[in-house]
Amino acid sequence: MKQFAQLIEKLDSTNKTNQKVAALASYFEEANEEDKLWTMAILSHRRPPRPVNTTLLRSYAAELAEIPLWLFEESYHIVGDLAESIALVVPNDIHSSDKSLSTILDELVLLKPKTDLEKKKYVQDMWMQLDYYSRFVFTKFLTGSFRIGISQKLMTKALSQVTSVPQDELAYRLMGDWEPGTTTFDELVFGRNEQAYVSKPYPFYLAYALENELEELGDVTEWVAEHKWDGIRGQVIARKGEIFVWSRGEELVTDKYPEIAALVNFLPDGIVIDGEILAFIDGQIGLFNDLQTRIGRKNVSKGILQKVPVIFKAYDLLESNGEDIRAFSYVERRALLEDLVQKTNHPALHISEQMQFSSWEEVTAERELSRDKRSEGLMLKKKSASYQVGRKKGDWWKWKTDPLTIDAVLTYAMRGHGRRTNLFTDYTFGLWQPNEAGELELVTFAKAYSGLTDKEFAKVDSIIKKTTLERFGPVRSVTPTLVFELAFEGIAFSNRHKSGVAVRFPRILRWRQDKKIEDANTLDDLKALIPE
Amino acid sequence: MKHSDLLIFNSKGIYCPKAQIYIDPWRPVKNAIITHGHSDHARFGHKNYLTHHSNIPIIRHRLGEINVRGIEWNEPFHINGVTFSLHPAGHIIGSSQVRVEHKGEVWVFTGDYKTEDDGVCTPYEPIKCNTMITECTFGLPAFKWKPQADVFEEINEWWQSNKDEGKTSVLFGYTLGKAQRILMHLDPSIGKIFTHGAVENMTEILRPQLNMPETHLITRETSPKEILGNVVIAPPSAHGTPWMRKMVPFETGTCSGWMAFRGARARRATDKGFVLSDHCDWQGLLQSIKESEATRVICTHGYTDIFSKYLREIGYDASIENTDYEGEKEDTSVTETIQSA
Numbered sequence A: 001m002k003q004f005a006q007l008i009e010k011l012d013s014t015n016k017t018n019q020k021v022a023a024l025a026s027y028f029e030e031a032n033e034e035d036k037l038w039t040m041a042i043l044s045h046r047r048p049p050r051p052v053n054t055t056l057l058r059s060y061a062a063e064l065a066e067i068p069l070w071l072f073e074e075s076y077h078i079v080g081d082l083a084e085s086i087a088l089v090v091p092n093d094i095h096s097s098d099k100s101l102s103t104i105l106d107e108l109v110l111l112k113p114k115t116d117l118e119k120k121k122y123v124q125d126m127w128m129q130l131d132y133y134s135r136f137v138f139t140k141f142l143t144g145s146f147r148i149g150i151s152q153k154l155m156t157k158a159l160s161q162v163t164s165v166p167q168d169e170l171a172y173r174l175m176g177d178w179e180p181g182t183t184t185f186d187e188l189v190f191g192r193n194e195q196a197y198v199s200k201p202y203p204f205y206l207a208y209a210l211e212n213e214l215e216e217l218g219d220v221t222e223w224v225a226e227h228k229w230d231g232i233r234g235q236v237i238a239r240k241g242e243i244f245v246w247s248r249g250e251e252l253v254t255d256k257y258p259e260i261a262a263l264v265n266f267l268p269d270g271i272v273i274d275g276e277i278l279a280f281i282d283g284q285i286g287l288f289n290d291l292q293t294r295i296g297r298k299n300v301s302k303g304i305l306q307k308v309p310v311i312f313k314a315y316d317l318l319e320s321n322g323e324d325i326r327a328f329s330y331v332e333r334r335a336l337l338e339d340l341v342q343k344t345n346h347p348a349l350h351i352s353e354q355m356q357f358s359s360w361e362e363v364t365a366e367r368e369l370s371r372d373k374r375s376e377g378l379m380l381k382k383k384s385a386s387y388q389v390g391r392k393k394g395d396w397w398k399w400k401t402d403p404l405t406i407d408a409v410l411t412y413a414m415r416g417h418g419r420r421t422n423l424f425t426d427y428t429f430g431l432w433q434p435n436e437a438g439e440l441e442l443v444t445f446a447k448a449y450s451g452l453t454d455k456e457f458a459k460v461d462s463i464i465k466k467t468t469l470e471r472f473g474p475v476r477s478v479t480p481t482l483v484f485e486l487a488f489e490g491i492a493f494s495n496r497h498k499s500g501v502a503v504r505f506p507r508i509l510r511w512r513q514d515k516k517i518e519d520a521n522t523l524d525d526l527k528a529l530i531p532e
Numbered sequence B: 001m002k003h004s005d006l007l008i009f010n011s012k013g014i015y016c017p018k019a020q021i022y023i024d025p026w027r028p029v030k031n032a033i034i035t036h037g038h039s040d041h042a043r044f045g046h047k048n049y050l051t052h053h054s055n056i057p058i059i060r061h062r063l064g065e066i067n068v069r070g071i072e073w074n075e076p077f078h079i080n081g082v083t084f085s086l087h088p089a090g091h092i093i094g095s096s097q098v099r100v101e102h103k104g105e106v107w108v109f110t111g112d113y114k115t116e117d118d119g120v121c122t123p124y125e126p127i128k129c130n131t132m133i134t135e136c137t138f139g140l141p142a143f144k145w146k147p148q149a150d151v152f153e154e155i156n157e158w159w160q161s162n163k164d165e166g167k168t169s170v171l172f173g174y175t176l177g178k179a180q181r182i183l184m185h186l187d188p189s190i191g192k193i194f195t196h197g198a199v200e201n202m203t204e205i206l207r208p209q210l211n212m213p214e215t216h217l218i219t220r221e222t223s224p225k226e227i228l229g230n231v232v233i234a235p236p237s238a239h240g241t242p243w244m245r246k247m248v249p250f251e252t253g254t255c256s257g258w259m260a261f262r263g264a265r266a267r268r269a270t271d272k273g274f275v276l277s278d279h280c281d282w283q284g285l286l287q288s289i290k291e292s293e294a295t296r297v298i299c300t301h302g303y304t305d306i307f308s309k310y311l312r313e314i315g316y317d318a319s320i321e322n323t324d325y326e327g328e329k330e331d332t333s334v335t336e337t338i339q340s341a
Helices: A002-012 A017-030 A033-043 A054-065 A069-079 A082-089 A101-111 A116-129 A132-143 A152-163 A167-173 A185-189 A194-198 A258-265 A288-295 A302-307 A330-344 A360-368 A454-466 A523-527 B053-063 B148-164 B178-185 B197-206 B242-247 B262-268 B282-292 B304-313
Strands: A205-209 A223-229 A232-239 A242-247 A271-281 A310-320 A349-351 A375-382 A390-400 A404-415 A424-434 A440-448 A468-472 A475-478 A483-488 A490-493 A501-504 A507-511 B014-016 B021-023 B031-033 B048-052 B068-071 B077-079 B082-088 B096-102 B105-109 B131-136 B168-172 B193-195 B231-234 B250-255 B272-274 B296-302 B317-320
Touching: A002 A017, A002 A033, A002 A132, A017 A033, A017 A152, A033 A101, A033 A152, A033 A185, A054 A069, A054 A082, A054 A116, A054 A132, A069 A082, A069 B304, A082 A132, A101 A116, A101 A132, A116 A132, A152 A167, A167 A185, A232 A258, A232 A310, A242 A258, A258 A310, A271 A288, A271 A330, A288 A302, A288 A490, A288 A501, A310 A330, A330 A349, A360 A375, A404 A440, A404 A454, A424 A454, A424 A483, A424 A523, A440 A483, A440 A501, A440 A523, A454 A468, A454 A475, A483 A501, A501 A523, B048 B053, B053 B068, B053 B197, B131 B282, B131 B304, B148 B168, B148 B178, B148 B250, B148 B272, B168 B242, B178 B197, B178 B231, B193 B197, B197 B231, B262 B272, B296 B304, B304 B317
Parallel strands: A205 A390, A310 A349, B021 B031, B031 B048, B048 B068, B105 B131, B131 B296, B168 B231, B168 B250, B193 B231, B250 B272, B296 B317
Antiparallel strands: A223 A375, A232 A242, A232 A271, A271 A310, A375 A390, A404 A424, A404 A475, A404 A483, A424 A440, A468 A475, A483 A507, A490 A501, B014 B021, B077 B082, B082 B096, B096 B105
């Protein structure tokens, strides 16, 4: 554990990517096989299931620190990270544990079914026996996703340096359905486990947002365009008589979308399709908002299947007849995909319409139609492009529609997390709406916490501290004085929101210091943006 | 505030009505007792200053020709029947607590203070009192300082390992207090110690009082080659400025109590954070209050609402008063204006 904690401390102690990679590489050279495997699992978000809920963890920590629970909670609001708060408050005198990373993680796997009393003893003992960084890392395992600013890409890079396996190949090997209990380091990195490969997806090819003028892409006839559909990016895999549906977040979602799983009897063997899971209601592509009602559900009821049916809109073909065809050109893959979709002829499998243009002006005109077609904008793909690994520039670009915007008033603020610890950076915004007496009041409609510079955040933070009305734990209500222009991607009516409206990806476009709160928009202005 | 209180808080500062004198006022007044030289406590524009004599060179440097009288620790002086005395606060060199006594009732204003002996200034001395006015910059149980010997061992190891990798170490800390504390605990056998102008000026002022190792001011003429592999002490506001170009390749380290938080380190974009503060940590605050035997506690700056709530819960008569003191500011880039580059 100490070795892993030291790695995390080293990664924390530098802002330079090269040094992070070097620290990871030297760790991978020194650590034992089991620890290496667990490290790869943790850094690719495969931590053991949470063995203790966080309410219990808080009470264990407060007890050990001999402070009242409210004081622990207040500290947590300020520190901004639960694991870090715990590591900071519990007393730390004996650093006797030299358990390895893999031993501890194996113990955590076994901890889940135990009684609360056993859990408490184990967790408190561990806290007392670990040094500060080990305790922080250990608690991170308990509290949730292990996000510490180390991307999977960075880890893959370091691993590639140590193993000499190319990065793209490693990215592929680390995808899909594996955990430290089901494989070994050698098997995962060098070997080939047939069973695991049946369900394994390919790394997604992702596009950057278009940076330059369209004309700079060159000859328009070398490109095709598609609409950028607003659902869940996914891969459908048909191998050995089985079907697997993966989301881009590397979550296996086959059971959540039985409409797509039904393709198992229609697709030929050895097929991997890249596409988008979309709500499809009354013969029309649904809004992301519709799809959202299905995302969180474990059990898919008949009612919801009828209300929000889904389809898979195919973008690309990555494997055909059991062969990895990612190196083929887009045009070649597209021909095979069209052929496949046509032959499969199934109502849940659609193909994303491909468009060819003779001028960039036509492309621009098509983008204007995006909102009506319920897409987020256009994807531009080069005909000669292979299917690449991860986010790459050059051959694929996304060109989203300009966001919708509205001027709103800041009403509540919450302390941020991570590098915004101890600063009020998460805001709630309201729009004007007449109440029963006909007086205008602010109705909350969105939260946003990105879009300002560090300097602006610092200024807004100090205004919030000066204009605080009430405190509710980490949240403060403020006297409304600040107006911000908010941007968002989509908008729909919603009965889950107080305002009756749901907006997608709200973020701060700019601080309107030139506007008074009376100049902000009304809720009716917002509703007028909702498409028919 | 009760009518009979020995010290009250008004719009100008902490005031003793009986003696008609202020402590650390933030508006210009006639008579001011100054606890220490940081700019939120020692301000410009008072007619008469009264402070510990070791603080005089500091405030003269910062405030110019002022009318100031120096006194010793534990040297009582009387104004209109009120007895005042200064006692070491252990915050930075020349920092005092102010003890105020009238008819057997004792109040203490701690100013900024820390309980650990930093080997630079006269160590903090607990003073018994009825009412204690305390700061609580780090008044949360999440703040727990390591002994400074451990921190300086880390700092010197960090310097050595940067040097081994052919890099310069740039350490950020307040020009007054932190910079000299760092200076006195760096290991000069590793290499040379360079300084930013603001740090050098203040250090020069303090040399007659402190036995500090040799420093080398970075000037226009200093070549990058001379600096390479050595350590540079600079104010936090120098971080990210063109002045740093001469130090490339470098690693940065920030010395502050806020470095206890990973988020604060990330925000500061500093490579390494060293948790080193001139204020009390949680236990330090609680311990001092306990040792003072005060029953009433007034919290001035820091996490006042949380800290005073906790004090009330454990039986103190604790309240909050608003002041213009800032303690150790988290965003140090705006705290100190560089006096001369």
